[in-house]
Amino acid sequence: MSRDTSGWPTRSVSRRDLLAAMGASGAIGLAGCTRVASDEPEEVNIAGSSTVFPIAEAIASDFVQENPDINVSVSQTGSGGGFSNFFCPGMTDLNNASRPIEEDERTQCSTNGVEPIEFTVGTDALTVVVNPEADWVDCVTIDELRQIWRADGAERWSDVREDWPDEEFDLYGADTVSGTFDYFRETVIGEDANHRNDYAGTEKDRTIVRGVRGSPYAMGYFGFSYYSENPDAIKALAVDGGEGCVEPSLETAQAGEYQPLSRPLFTYAAKGSLSNPAVEKFVRYFIEKAATDLVADVGYVPITEEERDEDLERLDAALEDVA
Structure with missing residues (x-):
């Protein structure tokens, strides 16, 4: 299974260069392009x-254009890999x-004197x-997904429905360090079974896109943003959670x-940071931008104004403690 545990690049990147490079790297460093070279x-x-990465990348890109004296580095390590x-x-x-x-992550943070402050930045389908x-196939039930993805579950499409092809699954999904x-x-899958391990697990969601696109019997899962980038290369399935088939979209989410x-x-955010x-300036900017169409542009539902205000109140309360 692949993990991105690299450091962060330090080169300056314009917004055009950054967008052209998306998908080529799991870690992107953004730096203001107008700062004096001798300044630190x-x-x-x-x-x-990796799911939140497109939001953070887009917001960071805009931020450094407005704040050329601040570098922002964003890396895809998986939620758990990033914490630990x-x-x-x-x-x-x-x-x-x-x-x-x-x-256990909070405990690890506490041991190292790190206090995490939580901010909601969007909704994913x-x-x-x-x-x-x-x-x-155009729609699957949660039970059918469970049959496909649990350990010792179905091996062939026809194991789930008799009228599906008598062909083995070719499965692509998130790495175990991923949220x-x-x-x-x-x-x-639930608590009574384990996620199968005979699949291609990765933190590079565009690798999942390529894998599914290249195999007629493939299935994968990831954040909606990566589907919205590739609606003609792969097909999204509607999901029946018990109330009928519902297609993933910003509207249904x-x-x-x-x-x-x-x-x-x-x-x-680390409270001490x-x-x-x-860091304070960037976090405030992140929260405010999370309530705008910028989040929808990358394939997620923006937070509401109420959620934004709650995030800002949480930030201000933390700042009072570190002032």
């Missing part, structure tokens, strides 16, 4: 979820996450995708209709 720029370092390897050890200022921080040639993996395991695969997205004016 402020740094904001972010690791964590970077954020809780005190190496990063923020950790993006596609599920809430877990108790976790999306199950197949090859466009898979014309035999998407955790959410899918808990929501779809926002309306609460896409259940149970609609989920909140987070970023966590907020004493750095650059």
Whole structure:
């Protein structure tokens, strides 16, 4: 299974260069392009979820254009990989996450003197995708997904429905360090079984896109943003959570209709890092931008004004403690 545990690049990147490079790297460093070369720029370092990465990347790109004296580095390490390897050890200022921080992660953070402050930054419609040639399936039930993805489950399409092809699954999904993996395991598979391990697991969601696109009997899952980038290359399945088939979309996720695969997205700031004016400025910017169409542009539901205000109140309360 692949894990991105690399450091962050330090080269300056324009917004055009950045967008052209998306998908080529799991870690992107953004730096203001107009700063004096001899000046030492402020740094904001972010690791964590590949699902939240498109939001953080887009916001960071706009931020450095407005704040050329601050560098922002964003890396895809998976929610859990970011917490355990970077954020809780005190190496990063923020950790993006596609599920809430877990108790053992809080304990690790506490041991290292890191206090995580949670901010909601969007809503995702976790999306199950197949090859466009898979014309035999347009909707799956949660039970059928459980049969396909649990350990010792179905091996062939026809094991799930008799009229599906008598062909083996070719499966692509999130790595075990991923919050998407955790959410899918808990929501779809449940506590009485394990997620199967005979699949291609990765934190590079575009690798999942390529795998599914290249195999007629493939299935994969990831955040809606990566489907919205490739609607002609792969096919999203509607999901029946008990109330009939519902297609993943920003509208169904926002309306609460896409259940149970609609989920909140987070970023966590280290409370101590907020004493750095650059980090405080970026976190405030992140929260405010999370309530705008910028989040919808990358394939997620923006937070509401009420959620934004709650995030800002949480930020201000933390700042009072570190002032």
